[in-house]
Amino acid sequence: MKVVVTGFQPFGKEEMNPSFEAVRLLPDEICGAQIVKEEIPVVFRKGGKTVHEIVRRENPDIVILVGQAGGRTSMNVERVAINCEDCPSGFPDNEGNAPQSETIYEDGPAAYFATVPIKAMVKKMMDNGVPAAVSNTAGTYVCNDLMYHLLYQLAHEFPNTRGGFIHVPYAASQAVNKPNTPSMAI
Numbered sequence: 001m002k003v004v005v006t007g008f009q010p011f012g013k014e015e016m017n018p019s020f021e022a023v024r025l026l027p028d029e030i031c032g033a034q035i036v037k038e039e040i041p042v043v044f045r046k047g048g049k050t051v052h053e054i055v056r057r058e059n060p061d062i063v064i065l066v067g068q069a070g071g072r073t074s075m076n077v078e079r080v081a082i083n084c085e086d087c088p089s090g091f092p093d094n095e096g097n098a099p100q101s102e103t104i105y106e107d108g109p110a111a112y113f114a115t116v117p118i119k120a121m122v123k124k125m126m127d128n129g130v131p132a133a134v135s136n137t138a139g140t141y142v143c144n145d146l147m148y149h150l151l152y153q154l155a156h157e158f159p160n161t162r163g164g165f166i167h168v169p170y171a172a173s174q175a176v177n178k179p180n181t182p183s184m185a186i
């Protein structure tokens, strides 16, 4: 069994991204499964291209994408990715792109559901003392874009590979100067 786990580069005003900081700490093997760790650029479409190259190269059984969602209070396992790129105003990606209500794939459905067992994942996290919840929106920024790209690619080319997305809160160090902001240890 092979599992690809990705995190993102830092974006916005942040100097680090807790998603990749956590992913890089994973061991190379968990319960006999090989873990392949990768960092993804915070750039619309380019992230999707990057994950496509990784999946083609690695031919994994499972792909888990991880991203930062500042302000969220727990690990959030995402249920759905939507066929839309809509950048909040004043918040372009790391290469200055700020798409507005754009369709990701013209021939894609309005949305894809994650193909990993989201409720079982949340339960496992909570059973292990980690606050977690199912989330019903990954937003319309680069994380949703990456999740949609992955699920489109899996549906079309890799039907035996499952894919999902986990949003994580700010790391404790990022919340130091943000009063009343939830955070979690890496």
Ligand code: PCA
Pocket (backbone or CB within 6 Å): 008, 011, 017, 019, 042, 066, 067, 068, 069, 138, 139, 140, 141, 142, 143, 144
């Ligand atoms: N979070 C952003 C993009 C990269 C990341 O880590 C998001 O939630 O869209």
